[in-house]
Amino acid sequence: MTVKVAINGYGTIGKRVADAVSLQDDMEIVGVTKTRPTFEAKMAVSKGYDLYIAVPENIPKFEEAGIPVKGTLDDLLGICDVVVDCTPGKEGVNNLEKYRKFGVKAIFQGGEKHENIGMSFNSLSNYQENLGVDYTRVVSCNTTGLARTIYPLVKEFGVKKVYATMVRRGPDPNNSKKGPVNAIVPVLKVPSHHGPDLKTVIHDLDIDTMAVAVPTTLMHLHCNVVLLGREATSEEVIRLWENTPRVAFVHGKEGVDSTAQIMEMAKDMKRDRSDLNEISVWKDGVHVVGSTLYYYQAIHQESDVVPENIDCIRAMFRLTDDNMASIKKTNEALGIE
Ligand code: NAD
Numbered sequence: 001m002t003v004k005v006a007i008n009g010y011g012t013i014g015k016r017v018a019d020a021v022s023l024q025d026d027m028e029i030v031g032v033t034k035t036r037p038t039f040e041a042k043m044a045v046s047k048g049y050d051l052y053i054a055v056p057e058n059i060p061k062f063e064e065a066g067i068p069v070k071g072t073l074d075d076l077l078g079i080c081d082v083v084v085d086c087t088p089g090k091e092g093v094n095n096l097e098k099y100r101k102f103g104v105k106a107i108f109q110g111g112e113k114h115e116n117i118g119m120s121f122n123s124l125s126n127y128q129e130n131l132g133v134d135y136t137r138v139v140s141c142n143t144t145g146l147a148r149t150i151y152p153l154v155k156e157f158g159v160k161k162v163y164a165t166m167v168r169r170g171p172d173p174n175n176s177k178k179g180p181v182n183a184i185v186p187v188l189k190v191p192s193h194h195g196p197d198l199k200t201v202i203h204d205l206d207i208d209t210m211a212v213a214v215p216t217t218l219m220h221l222h223c224n225v226v227l228l229g230r231e232a233t234s235e236e237v238i239r240l241w242e243n244t245p246r247v248a249f250v251h252g253k254e255g256v257d258s259t260a261q262i263m264e265m266a267k268d269m270k271r272d273r274s275d276l277n278e279i280s281v282w283k284d285g286v287h288v289v290g291s292t293l294y295y296y297q298a299i300h301q302e303s304d305v306v307p308e309n310i311d312c313i314r315a316m317f318r319l320t321d322d323n324m325a326s327i328k329k330t331n332e333a334l335g336i337e
Contacts, residue, residue, distance in 0.1 A: 158229020
């Protein structure tokens with residue numbers, strides 16, 4: 001079976017998911033939507049994607065701009081098996097009824113609330129829960145990062161409690177309108193939404209999170225403290241993550257002192273768009289004292305959720321019931337670790 005995939009909202013996440021789907025042999029893109037005739041709309045067409053318009057009254061603007069249009073969102077929903085909704089946060093839920101009406105499955109993103117969709121997804125921790133479901137949401141970039149490193153700890157050592165602090169990028173690099181520009185902004189609600197969000201994919205976890213937003217666009221950084229279920233060594237934890245997909249070590253002693261060098265590495269690796277789908281953990285920042293683990297990890301917010309969307313499609317259509325098989329297949333197609 002080749003799953004026919006539509007992307008609603010060809011923005012930061014949508015264009016990356018479209019390209020990732022195009023690299024798989026068991027799914028294909030049948031169309032993407034734009035609302036306005038921007039450079040991204042032109043690029044989508046030049047890449048060979050059929051363009052559908054989510055706001056039909058804007059179709060004349062595309063015609064004026066000379067951008068060929070295949071139809072409306074409704075037309076696209078008539079020819080796809082699943083829609084990956086990548087519209088801005090809190091807007092996706094407004095489309096749920098439409099997707100139901102057209103009888104298509106839908107994947108939402110982390111900007112939507114779990115309660116509104118009813119199910120959440122992470123490739124490593126709860127793929128099986130999502131087998132055959134019609135609607136789910138891939139958890140946010142930060143929650144995906146937490147799940148990737150914490151779930152293996154739960155399995156291997158048991159976890160009594162997690163305290164995690166998210167140091168969040170302000171906006172994405174392409175956003176010239178949002179800040180902070182010269183401030184550090186704490187999230188005063190404790191726990192921040194990240195802890196409860198992680199529990200939607202690792203249900204019994206005891207976790208408290210705090211968050212601050214800082215004036216950077218490159219990546220998020222997490223400072224995590226984990227009370228393990230037993231005494232361990234740093235080497236044991238490092239070995240565990242070395243064998244965990246989509247977790248990659250970086251080394252301060254090799255000059256990777258900050259998120260700036262991580263992104264420079266991604267450029268040197270010639271990844272598409274300089275993306276880094278893996279979660280970066282500082283190997284020389286992993287410390288275990290008795291049964292308490294301290295570590296730092298960095299999240300490339302624009303790309304870590306992309307492979308999860310691919311695995312999520314496989315789970316929803318039961319292309320494989322084995323999450324590790326899907327992860328391996330996705331990683332090979334995308335050239336990630
Ligand atoms: P974005 O603003 O970059 O892209 C959204 C796209 O949707 C744009 O192309 C916009 O024109 C289009 N759009 C707007 N309204 C629409 C509508 N009503 N119908 C169809 N399309 C519409 O947003 P993004 O950063 O890609 O975020 C998308 C989702 O992914 C959000 O839920 C967000 O929380 C989540 N997410 C974002 C990031 C990130 O760092 N950018 C990371 C993980 C998850």
